[in-house]
Amino acid sequence: MKAPAFDYVRAKDAAEAQALLARHGDGARLLAGGQSLLATLNLRLSEPAILIDIGRIGLDAIEMRRDALHIGALVTHAAIARSVLVAQHVPLLADAAPHIAHAAIRNRGTIGGSLGLADPAAEWPACALALGATLILSSSARGERRLAAGDFFQGLYQTAMAPDEMILGVDFPVLAPDERQACPELTRRHGDYAIVGVACALRLVAGRVRGLRAAFFGVGPTPMLAREAMAAAEGETPAEAARAATKALPRDLDPPDDPSMDAATRLHLAQVLLRRAITRLAA
């Protein structure tokens, strides 16, 4: 279908975007890459009064800031996929990027848009949660604040962002020397939403798994940290870590039944994915 009618304004910088957000309130939506928002409008699932286009305000840098890799809110999925800095310092993101939709979507869609939308089957929210990334939010009334990914995702498409706030960027901790990262996911067809996926990181120290981080997506209303599985793997050999984490996983996840798949199957697939991820990363 065609989108409903709306007003449109193009912000010239982040400050103006925040001022416009404050002025227009709940009726306004930020338009970044538009790859989810415009699809939603075309399907008439949303009817904002005004779109504030932030596509030309910058915020598109990938750069080291102190000990973190900073990714601006308007960096596209495609730019993350081809970034040398990302591949070197946060390889989880490089591994996840090809899973996101298709090439033409990755050319427009942005990491800030994905984090702000908080789709429970999306890759970037799970990656941010797994690595303990920090989101940089800003509003014209209260200025900037930094928020851990763990505090940001609150429910189905719900975040801790206030209506007048926007995401400026996200800081990812850089890879530790003995750390490995991967983001495998299962889909029916290439580019589909994940049936289940896991953003996974671990360190291998003297043949033992340390500091396993596993954030699942597609299995609940938000990305979910598998805390019991993470604890079960601590200090174990790779084989035992994979076995123990897989066994503990049902205590972390309670996927819903849905028409495409029953809960037991989805949980089983999550276990298969986690076992494979740990086995591959610790090899």
Added chain:
Amino acid sequence: MKISISVNGEHVAVDVAPRMHLIDMLRDRLDLTGSHVGCEHGVCGACTILLDGVAVRGCLVLAVQADGCAVLTVEGMAQDARFDDLRAAFVAHNALQCGYCTPGMLAVAAELLDAGGTPDREAIRAHMSGNYCRCTGYQAIIDAVETVMKARA
């Protein structure tokens, strides 16, 4: 809202409503009906065009967002010698039947060709995976793109 845009190398000024998709502006206002409209929510790939050199969904870009940008559609590709080999390969391999998906297929293939190298069939398939074709079963399309990539390498 008045926008100024380069379409297939020609500068045009158009007055559009904010809600108008770029693909509808091209088809309905500029009569460039070579690009097709399929699902209108980014899934099928039929409306894929090149915007500032990268493949985008024409149904997921507003015309007002393309203000000041350069669009290349299948009509522009048809008159551009850079794509002669790609078009010829599609013909030689019977990489189309009804042709509905072909303008979008050519756009994403052009982007892959721009990146260069000789990706294997799996990589070509992954790159083209966002474009549906209901006639060919895809093999001939991949054959055509692979042939051009190898010939250009």
